[in-house]
Each structure stands twice: as structure tokens, then as C-alpha cells.
Amino acid sequence: xxxxxxxxxxxxxxxxxxxxxxxxxxxxxxxxxxxxxxxxxxxxxxxxxxxxxxxxxxxxxxxxxxxxxxxxxxxxxxxxxxxxxxxxxxxxxxxxxxxxxxxxxxxxxxxxxxxxxxxxxxxxxxxxxxxxxxxxxxxxxxxxxxxxxxxxxxxxxxxxxxxxxxxxxxxxxxxxxxxxxxxxxxxxxxxxxxxxxxxxxxxxxxxxxxxxxxxxxxxxxxxxxxxxxxxxxxxxxxxxxxxxxxxxxxxxxxxxxxxxxxxxxxxxxxxxxxxxxxxxxxxxxxxxxxxxxxxxxxxxxxxxxxxxxxxxxxxxxxxxxxxxxxxxxxxxxxxxxxxxxxxxxxxxxxxxxxxxxxxxxxxxxxxxxxxxxxxxxxxxxxxxxxxxxxxxxxxxxxxxxxxxxxxxxxxxxxxxxxxxxxxxxxxxxxxxxxxxxxxxxxxxxxxxxxxxxxxxxxxxxxxxxxxxxxxxxxxxxxxxxxxxxxxxxxxxxxxxxxxxxxxxxxxxxxxxxxxxxxxxxxxxxxxxxxxxxxxxxxxxxxxxxxxxxxxxxxxxxxxxxxxx
Numbered sequence: 001x002x003x004x005x006x007x008x009x010x011x012x013x014x015x016x017x018x019x020x021x022x023x024x025x026x027x028x029x030x031x032x033x034x035x036x037x038x039x040x041x042x043x044x045x046x047x048x049x050x051x052x053x054x055x056x057x058x059x060x061x062x063x064x065x066x067x068x069x070x071x072x073x074x075x076x077x078x079x080x081x082x083x084x085x086x087x088x089x090x091x092x093x094x095x096x097x098x099x100x101x102x103x104x105x106x107x108x109x110x111x112x113x114x115x116x117x118x119x120x121x122x123x124x125x126x127x128x129x130x131x132x133x134x135x136x137x138x139x140x141x142x143x144x145x146x147x148x149x150x151x152x153x154x155x156x157x158x159x160x161x162x163x164x165x166x167x168x169x170x171x172x173x174x175x176x177x178x179x180x181x182x183x184x185x186x187x188x189x190x191x192x193x194x195x196x197x198x199x200x201x202x203x204x205x206x207x208x209x210x211x212x213x214x215x216x217x218x219x220x221x222x223x224x225x226x227x228x229x230x231x232x233x234x235x236x237x238x239x240x241x242x243x244x245x246x247x248x249x250x251x252x253x254x255x256x257x258x259x260x261x262x263x264x265x266x267x268x269x270x271x272x273x274x275x276x277x278x279x280x281x282x283x284x285x286x287x288x289x290x291x292x293x294x295x296x297x298x299x300x301x302x303x304x305x306x307x308x309x310x311x312x313x314x315x316x317x318x319x320x321x322x323x324x325x326x327x328x329x330x331x332x333x334x335x336x337x338x339x340x341x342x343x344x345x346x347x348x349x350x351x352x353x354x355x356x357x358x359x360x361x362x363x364x365x366x367x368x369x370x371x372x373x374x375x376x377x378x379x380x381x382x383x384x385x386x387x388x389x390x391x392x393x394x395x396x397x398x399x400x401x402x403x404x405x406x407x408x409x410x411x412x413x414x415x416x417x418x419x420x421x422x423x424x425x426x427x428x429x430x431x432x433x434x435x436x437x438x439x440x441x442x443x444x445x446x447x448x449x450x451x452x453x454x455x456x457x458x459x460x461x462x463x464x465x466x467x468x469x470x471x472x473x474x475x476x477x478x479x480x481x482x483x484x485x486x487x488x489x490x491x492x493x494x495x496x497x498x499x500x501x502x503x504x505x506x507x508x509x510x511x512x513x514x515x516x517x518x519x520x521x522x523x524x525x526x527x528x529x530x531x532x533x534x535x536x537x538x539x540x541x542x543x544x545x546x547x548x549x550x551x552x553x554x555x556x557x558x559x560x561x562x563x564x
Contacts (some may be wrong), residue, residue, distance in 0.1 A: 008039040009367045012049075015039075015281055026182040028067035028104050029112035040064065041123070041166075048115060058098050067103070067110065092150025095169075095178050118178050124165025124241065127172075133244030136256045138175055139292040143238045145177035147283045149236065152278055154227050154423070160223050163233035164213040165240050177314060212248050216271050228273040231282060235268025260289050260339035260368045285339075285367055288561060290335040292368035295322035303480045309449040309464040319485035321373060326383045332368035332414075334560055335485050339512075342432050343439065345505055346540035350441055352460055356503050357540045365432045365512035371425060372557035374398070374476040374487050375495060376410065384413045391552040392472045396492045398555040400473065404523045404547035406498045407556040414558065424498040425559040427524045427542075430510040434490075434527070434539045438482035440489055443482040446536050452507070453479050453491035459533035473530055489527055490537040493555035494545075497524040501544040522546055531554040 011170045016036060018026040034051035041048050047069040053063045093518035100113035122130070134142065146168060150160065160167075160182055162329040169178040203439040215232035218225050236247035243254045250269055252262040264365050270276050277285070287483040297318050304313040346353045381402070382388050402410075407424055415424040425433070435443060441461070444449045449469025450457040457467030473492055481487045498514045501522040507517055523546040527536030531553045535541065545554065 001201045001414045004453075008041070010043075012036065012039040015249070022380070024104070025191045029065050029103050030101060030112055030553070033099075033176040034063060034065050034114065051114075055099065055114075058114075059100070060116060062119070063098060064095075064115050064117050065112055066098075067112040078510060091152070093145055093152065093177055093179055095180060100124065106125055113312050118169050118171070121169040121171050121175060122243055123180075124168040124170060124237070127170050128165065128241070128244055134241045135260065136261075137290075137293060138240070139242045140261075140286065140293065141236060142170065142175055142177055142241060143234070144283070144286050144290060146179060146234060146518055147279060147286055148238070149177065150230050151279045154230070158505075159227060160233070161218065161226065162213075163230055163237055165237055168237070172313065173398065179336070203486075212246055215269075217273060217340065217470045224272070226273060227279065228276045231268050231276045231279060232273075235265045238446065239269075258293075259336065260292070260366075261284065264289070287463050288339075288367040288369065292338060293320070295336060296319045296322075298485065300481050300485050302483050303444060303452070305445040305447065305449070305452070307446050307463045309447045309452075315486065317483055321485070322370060323555075324414075326380060326414075326417070328383055330379045330383045331556075332376075332380055333373040334558075336428075337369050337433055337484055339365045339368045340432070341518075342435055342437075344428055344431055344508075344540075346441070346538070350538075350540065352538070353540070354542070356542050357505075360509060361505050361510065363428050363512055364512055365429060365509075367561055368510075369429060370560040371429070371433050371486060371558070373485065375557045376407075376492055378474060379527045381410065384410060384417070389472075393452070394473075394475060395478075396475050398413065398476060399486070399555055400493050400552045400555045401550045402496075402555060403550045404496050404545065407549070410556075411558055420560050422558045422560050424496055424556060426512060426514040427497045427499040428509070428515075428524065429493065429559060430497050430526050431539060432512065433486055434482065436486070438483070438539070442541070443539065444480070448537055451479075453488075453528075453534075453537055454530045455528055455532055455534050455537050456530070457537075461534035461538075464534065470530060490539075491528050491532075492530055492538075493527070494525040494529045494532075494543060494551075494553055495527045496545070496556040497526055497553065499524045 013027065015042065017267065017326040019031070034053060035051055036051055039047060040050050049065045049067070051065045096116045096120060098109070098116060100116045101107050103112060103286040106361060113187045118346040143534060153160065160179065163179070167181045169180055209356050213233045214364060215229045217223055217229055236250065239247045239250060239255065241339050242256060249347035252266050255265065264277070264282070265474050267275070267277055297320055299316060299318040302315050302317055303311045306312050319335040322334050324334065326332055340544060341362060341364045343360050344363045347360060348358065377396055378388050378390050378399045381399040388399070390397065390399050391401055411422045411424060438463045444452050447462040447464035449450055449464055454506045455472055457469045460466055479488065482489055500516050502508070502525055525543040525545050526540065526541070536543070
């Protein structure tokens with residue numbers, strides 16, 4: 001009764017009194033080696049004590065001793081599956097196992113095992129009770145550590161199968177993570193019979209996973225538990241940390257408004273195991289989401305125009321960005337772009353549409369990424385490459401007269417300088433970033449004017465007016481950005497993408513990745529330029545170029561994905 005109420009001090013006092021009366025019956029572990037100090041917790045499988053260490057073979061002053069309520073039948077390897085498993089994966093994210101044995105050695109009864117004590121740590125449920133739900137930054141940091149710990153264990157062929165906040169130890173000082181109760185669930189096949197949780201003892205229920213966190217396959221559905229079972233429990237555990245709510249009624253709407261995170265956790269808790277991400281995919285996406293939350297905020301104004309190109313709305317927005325210091329006072333600003341889903345290509349009704357802009361197809365850009373706030377400038381190019389090939393000079397103008405091969409070399413040098421993986425955007429990333437949630441020909445609306453972008457204003461699009469023909473590039477940032485905070489996506493210079501050219505979207509990838517494999521060697525260009533008519537500036541407009549050719553209409557911008 002005291003354990004159910006959580007009055008652990010009273011329970012410990014009563015246990016110590018019982019041990020004095022009948023040590024043979026009530027002792028739960030070797031108290032000569034590990035004298036009782038404090039009852040840390042109790043559950044369906046057993047209890048855990050903080051003990052002073054008197055074992056000379058172990059240097060630690062304090063240890064944790066875990067004792068089982070029920071006698072476990074089976075071989076030593078089966079009974080002590082957890083410390084054996086923990087020994088293989090112990091390290092940054094899993095406590096070290098130190099010892100194991102039986103309280104009743106003669107009868108091999110009342111098993112226990114000993115692990116390191118993580119001083120200053122509390123379990124995830126205690127954290128929630130003390131501090132409330134986690135902010136996004138903290139939860140992502142915790143989630144990444146859990147995922148890394150699981151990835152390490154899965155590489156050894158070891159699954160947890162009872163992951164939940166109560167089995168996550170968190171340092172209150174820096175939220176470093178240790179995963180506990182590792183491998184207890186793996187003894188299920190040899191220690192407990194039956195498939196469904198209903199009717200099982202408290203021990204059996206713990207074996208098959210805690211109800212709110214256990215996937216269907218641990219409740220008798222969809223086959224045997226596997227690595228994806230831990231992914232399911234991870235999704236529910238992180239949901240609990242982020243919302244403070246029970247994951248029993250999982251709702252993405254309760255999560256922070258980060259679409260990539262909402263989609264990721266929703267995928268984790270898919271009932272069908274094969275529909276869940278692998279741990280490698282999970283870790284990769286978490287790293288990208290965390291990276292997208294770093295940096296500083298900047299604010300900007302976006303505009304919307306009517307069919308005649310007149311501004312009808314101005315809205316203040318903000319976005320997050322990071323800055324790379326390239327040296328010599330030159331910086332590169334990279335804007336955070338959340339992953340998401342969009343319709344790529346143009347509808348057949350769009351004016352001046354070309355066949356290669358179809359068929360329209362749904363694309364899910366799975367990973368958040370960073371994209372250059374502007375095309376690469378002449379100053380940035382000169383710092384890394386040592387020259388300036390541009391026809392229209394100006395440190396804050398876009399570099400042009402660069403081939404696709406030149407742009408790839410720039411990305412290589414930038415990656416070497418920063419230790420990050422910079423590259424040209426995929427065509428899907430470019431269009432997704434340009435649209436910024438819009439479906440119109442331009443991110444401003446149904447038409448465009450030379451007050452909004454730099455193109456040949458002798459020509460018009462739809463009902464838009466004639467304008468200025470500047471006949472050269474302009475300083476970057478001279479025109480309004482889109483809703484993601486990206487400038488000069490329409491006009492100024494065509495921008496190289498990583499993809500090979502394809503004459504339609506038949507067979508195009510649906511995940512936003514680079515599309516290789518066309519018969520020719522030409523590469524994709526997007527965005528239009530100062531020397532083209534407004535039709536070339538349409539979001540869906542596609543152009544090809546030979547990778548070795550340089551032209552004063554052509555430049556590029558870069559992207560960075562946290563882990564590719």
C-alpha cells in the first residue's frame with residue numbers, strides 16, 4: 001500500500017524492520033555489500049534502492065540496486081538479461097552495470113543487479129512533476145540523446161521495449177540523459193507466456209511494456225516486437241515531454257507548431273511497424289529540426305499584389321537564421337526552412353505554362369534545411385575562390401558568370417571551411433523555398449512588376465504593367481522577400497540547382513531529394529534573371545544549362561542540411 005501511494009520512506013523503514021525479524025524471507029539483495037540508504041522507486045517488476053557501496057571491487061561510493069518482486073525462472077543469461085545487455089551498450093547514454101546476483105544464492109531466488117548511480121538525476125516523470133512540460137529546445141536535446149542511445153543499442157541487436165519517461169534519467173543541471181531499465185522487456189519470451197497484456201501480473205505487464213507507450217506489436221498485433229517498437233515508444237515519450245499530457249490520446253495539434261516535428265512524431269506512432277521511420281532516419285530528422293531552431297530571428301515585410309500588380313497587403317513576418325563567418329569581414333546568412341508538403345509544378349491553367357512543368361505532383365520535403373538568404377555574393381565568392389568572374393561588379397551583387405561545376409566547387413570549399421555539408425539545392429527544395437506556402441505563379445501573387453523583382457520590364461505577365469529594363473544585376477535585398485524570408489528568388493540571376501534536366505516530372509522523387517539520371521548532362525536553372533522576361537521568373541519555370549558553361553545571367557545560392 002505504501003509503495004502504491006509513493007510513501008517510499010515509510011516502505012523502506014518497514015522493509016528494514018522486516019529484514020531484522022526474518023532476513024531469509026525479506027532480504028532482497030546482499031545488504032552486506034550494498035547497505036540500504038534510500039528507496040528510489042518501485043514498479044510492476046520490482047524496486048530500486050540507492051545503496052552505499054561496500055564492495056571493494058567497485059570504486060563507486062554509491063550504487064543503485066534493482067531487485068525483482070517475483071522469482072525468475074530460466075538460465076542465468078535469461079534472468080540477468082538487463083545487466084548483460086547494459087554491459088554491451090553502457091556509455092554516454094546507458095548506466096554502467098556493476099554487479100548482479102541472488103539474495104538467496106542457494107535457491108537462486110530473488111535476483112538483483114547493481115548499476116552506477118547517476119548523481120543529481122531524476123527520472124522523466126519526476127522532471128515533469130517538478131518543472132512541467134519541456135520547452136522545444138530542451139525536448140529536442142533530450143530526444144536526440146535518447147535516439148543516440150537507442151541507435152547504439154540497436155547496432156548491438158538490443159532493443160529496450162519499455163521506453164517511457166520514467167525510464168529516462170535526466171541530469172537537472174544540463175539535461176544529459178541516461179536510459180535505464182534497459183533490456184528488461186527482452187526476457188519476455190522465456191519468462192512470461194501469453195501475448196495480450198490483459199490478465200498478466202504486474203511483472204508480466206511490465207515485460208510487455210507500459211500501456212501508454214507500448215506499440216501494438218507488444219500487445220499481440222502486427223507480429224513480434226522489433227527495433228521499430230522502440231521508435232513507437234520514443235514518439236510517445238517525446239510527446240509526453242513536449243506536452244505534459246498522456247500520449248494515450250496522441251494529438252499532433254498539442255505539439256509545438258513545428259510541422260516537421262509534428263509529422264515526425266506522428267510517423268513514429270504509426271500502428272504498422274513498417275510505416276515508422278528507422279532510428280537512423282529519426283535521428284537524422286531530429287538533428288535537422290534542432291538545427292532549424294538555432295540562430296537568431298530577423299523580421300521582414302512581405303507584400304501581396306492583385307491581378308494588375310498593385311500591392312494590396314503588407315504583412316510583417318519573422319524567420320530564424322544562422323550566420324557563417326567566411327573571414328575578411330564577409331558573412332553568409334542562412335535562413336531556416338522547415339520541412340513540409342507542397343504541390344510542385346504548375347497547373348495546366350497557368351499562363352505561359354510549359355509541358356516540362358508538369359505533371360503537378362505532391363512532394364514532401366522531409367528534412368528541414370537552411371538556404372541562403374540571398375544568392376551567393378561577389379564578396380563571398382572572392383573570399384573562398386580568390387577571383388571575381390562577374391560582369392556587373394559589386395560586392396553585394398550576386399556573383400554571375402559561374403558554371404554549375406564552379407558552384408559545386410564553391411560548395412565543396414565552403415563545406416571544408418565550416419565542417420558542414422553545403423551543396424546546391426535540389427530542384428524540389430528550390431521550388432518549395434520559393435513558393436513559401438503560395439500556389440500562384442509568383443510568391444507575390446498572380447503577376448509581377450519591376451518594383452518587386454529585377455527582370456526585363458519591356459515585357460509583361462498577365463495583367464501586370466510594363467516596367468524598367470535595368471540591363472544588369474542589382475544589389476541583393478533590393479526587393480521584398482517571400483514568406484520564408486528569402487530574397488531575390490524571382491529575377492536578378494538564374495540559380496543553379498543540383499538536379500539533372502528532365503523533360504517532365506514523370507518519375508520524379510516525391511521526397512524533395514536531388515533527381516539524377518537523365519540521359520543528358522545538363523543541369524537545372526531556376527528563378528529567372530535581369531535579362532529575361534517576367535515569364536522566366538515564375539516559380540514553376542524550368543531552364544537547363546550545360547554544367548561547364550558560364551553566363552552573366554547565371555549564379556546560385558546554397559543550402560545546408562544538418563545531416564544528409
